[in-house]
Amino acid sequence: MTLILTLASRNLFHDRVRLIATVVGIVFSIVLVTVQLGVFLSFERMVTTMIDHAQADFWIVPAETKSFEESSLLAGRERLQALSVDGVTAAIPVVVGYASWRKPNGGASTPVLVVGAPTGAAGLQPWNVMEGSADDLSMPDGVAIDRSYFEQLGIAQIRGRAEINNQKARVVAVTSGIRSFTTTPHVFASLERARTYLGVPPNRANYYIVRIAPNANAAVVRSRLAAGLSDAEVLTSEEFRHRTRVFWLFDTGAGAALLGSAILGIIVGTIIVAQTLYSSTKDHLKEFATLRAIGSSCRYILKVILAQALISAVVGFSIAAGIDLALVKMTADAALPIVMTPELTIGLFGLTVVMCAIAAIAAIRVVTRIDPVLVFAQ
Amino acid sequence: MTQTMIEASAIAMVLGEGAARVDALKDINLSLAGGELTLLMGPSGSGKTTLLSVLGCMLSPTGGSVQIRGRSTTGLNAEQLAQLRRDNVGFVFQSYHLFPTLTAAENVRLALDVRGERSPLARVKAEKALATVGLSHKAKAFPRALSGGEQQRVAVARAIVGDASVILADEPTAALDSENGQAVMTVLADIAKDPARAMFIVTHDPRIMPFADRILRIEDGRIVSDQRRGGANISAVRALKYAS
Secondary structure, three states, rough: OOHHHHHHHHHHHHHHHHHHHHOOOOHEEEEHHHHHHHHHHHHHHHHHHHHOOOOOEEEEEEEHHHHOOOOOOOOHHHHHHHHHOEEEEEEEEEEEEEEEEOOOOOOOOEEEEEEEEEOOOOOOOOOOOOOHHHHHHHHEEEEEEEHHHHHHHHOOOOOOOEEEEOOOEEEEEEEEOOOOOOOOOOEEEHHHHHHHHHHOOOOOOEEEEEOOOOOOOHHHHHHHHHHOOOOEEOOOOHHHHHHHHHHHHHHHOOHHHHHHHHHHHHHHHHHHHHHHHHHHHHOOOOHHHHHHHHOOOHHHHHHHHHHHHHHHHHHHHHHHHHHHHHHHHHHHOOOOOOOHHHHHHHHHHHHHHHHHHHHHHHHHHHHOOOOOOHHHHH | OEEEEEEEEEEEEEEEEEHOOOOEEEEEEEEOOOEEEEEEEEEEEEOHHHHHHHHHOOOOOOEEEEEOOEEEEEHHHHHHHHHHHHHEEHHHHOOOOOOOOOOOOHHHHHHHHOOOOEEEHHHHHHHHHHHHOOOOOOOOHHHHHHHHHHHHHHHHHHHHOOOOOEEEEEOOOOOOOOOHHHHHHHHHHHHHOOOOEEEEEOOOOOHHHOOOOOOEEEEEEEEEEEEEOOHHHHHHHHHHOOOO
C-alpha cells in the first residue's frame, strides 16, 4: 500500500487536538447542513401533502392560485363545464379555508385550515384514519382531526365537541400523521359542512378535482378543459405541487432561509477545516520540504494533503451521520420532522468530501510553493 | 575506470540584488566520481550549503552548468529537477529530517514510494538498506525511540535505498557525539566504496577527514584547494585519527 495514506492518517492522528478541531468543524457543518436540508425536504413534502393524497388527474384552480392553502373561490360554473368535456368522469369540488376553532372548555380560539370534499367520493378524503372512518364525516357536524393536535384543539378523544366559526363541530374521525407544516391544524369536513363553516355559497368551491376515463387522452382533455374556462387554470398534480412548493419555499422566503443556513454551514465548516489543515501543513512544512528534497513530485505531496482532507471528511461525516440519524429519530413526531433520504446522505458525503478538498486549497498553495532548500535551515 | 557522477562547470550563484548582492559561488568547477568520498570544508558562509544545493538540483545556478550522470540541469523546471533528484540523488541532512509518524522502515521506504515503487520488493529493499546501516532490528521503531546516531543511519538508509548515484550529506555528524559520529561515518565510508556512487559531504567536523578520499576547501564561494588521498595534506590529517 502506498505510504501516502499512512503518512496522511498518522499526520492527522498524531496531533489529536487539531484532529478533534477539524472533526468538530466538519461535524458541526454537516449536522447544520443536514438539519437545514432535512427540514427543507420535510417542508417540501408537507406543503404538498393534500395534493399528494388527492386522487386527481387534473385540478381546476382559480387563476393565479399560488398554493393549495391560499386560493380564491371559483365561479361555480366550472364543474358543469368540466363534465361536458369528453373523457371527464368526475369533477369533485374541494373547499379550503381558514377558520377559528373554539375549544370545548373555553379559552382562546385557534386557527384551523378546513378542508371539505364530498364524502364517499374519490377525491380528497382524510387518510391514515385510526378511529372512526372518512365516511363518518357525513354525520351531523362531523369533522376529522389528527391525534397530534388533540391538545392544541382541546380535544380529549373521538366524539369530542368544539366550534368552528361559532358553529358546532364533533370529532367523528381521528387520523394519524396528517400534520401541517405551520402551527395551523387541518380539519376535514364534508363539503357541505365545510361550506357552512367557511361561509362558502352552495355550488362554489376553491378547486375541482378532475378525474378522467382510463382510455382518455389526457393532453386533449386538458386542452379542452382549459379552452372552456375563464379566470381558472387546469393544472396537473405535479404542476400544482410545484406551484405550491415555489410559493411556500421561495415566495415566503422560508426555503431560502433554510438553504441560506445550509450554505452558511458549508462555509463555516470549510473555513474551520481549511484553518486546521493549513496550520497542520505549516507545522509539517519541513517534512513536506524533505519530501520535495528527496525528489517527490508536487502531485505526491498534493495527494498527502488531499488524503488528510479525505480522512478528515470520512471521520467527520461518520460522526455527523450518527448524530443526524439520532436527530431524525428524535424529530420523527415533530411538526416538521427532519427527513433523511439515501440521496441526501450520499449527497452530504459528497459535499463533505468537496468541502474538505476545497478547504485543502490553502494548504496546497503552501506546499506547492515550498522550497526544498528549507531542509538545510536549522 | 570510475564514472563521473556529477560534473559542475563554471558554477556561479548570485543571491540578492543591488547592495544586498552576494556572490555565493564563483567559478566552481568540480566533478565527482563513483567510489569516492569527497569532503567539502570551509568556514561558515563560505558557500558550502549553497554548492550542495546546486549539486543536489535544489537550486539552479545563475551561471555555469551542472550535469548529473550526463544530464544537464540547465533549463529544467522544479518538477524536472525533482525527478532528477529522486532518480539520482540521495540526501543526508544534519537534522536527519525523518518523519516522526513513520517507522524506520517506512521512512526508508518513503524514498521508494515517491518514485512509485510500491511492490513487495520495495519492502525488501528497505529492509536491505536498514541492514546495510546495521539497523534491521529497529525497523519498526519510530524516530523518537532511536538515538541521534540511529536516526542518522536511518536517514542514510533512506538516501541509499533507491540506488542513488550521488549521496549528498550536509553536516551528517554535527549533531552527534564522537561515538555516533564515527558509526555514521563508517557506514557512509563503506557505502562510498561502491563505484556506482559518489559521496559528497559538507562538514565542519575535522574528525571525519580520515574517511575522505578527497577534500575540497571553499572560501568566499571559491574552491581554494582540492586534495586527494595520498597527497601531503591528506596524510597529515589521517594521523589525527577520528576520535582523538
